[in-house]
Amino acid sequence: MVQKRMVAAAVLVIASAAGCAETQTVSRKAAHLTIDGATHATPPAACSQDQGYRTVDIPDRDGKVEAVVLFSGERVIPQWVKIRNVDGFTGSFWQGGVGNARADVARSALTITGSAYGINTGNPNKAVTTDFKITAEC
Secondary structure, three states: OHHHHHHHHHHHHHHHHHHOOEEEEEEEEEEEEEEOOEEEEEEEEEEEEEOOEEEEEEEOOOOEEEEEEEEEOOEEEEEEEEEEEEOOEEEEEEOOOOOEEEEEEEOOEEEEEEEEEEEEOOEEEEEEEEEEEEEEEO
């Protein structure tokens, strides 16, 4: 009886680990960021997939961008975007919270466009809303 329980427990642990598998890739192409109208290429994005959620991490000169989208059938739904010190802007978009965003996938390129709420180093005492566009191949 004890052996059967141990086998059942082992099967449960293996099944749980398999259900939580995450796929991670690094794009071979540069990502593109546009913050408040200024566009520039960045190093390739690191992308990971955990069930229906895709995470995109894009390094920039002195900052970075992190974004998560949910794939639901044919739809791509942005969950959040965090922009940290890109062109002097630090801010966020959160689904159901601040800012707005939409996402599309064409071929293997994920594009997220919208607005984020945050601050700019040029005037750190004033909150601003800034437009952004992120394109990364994952």
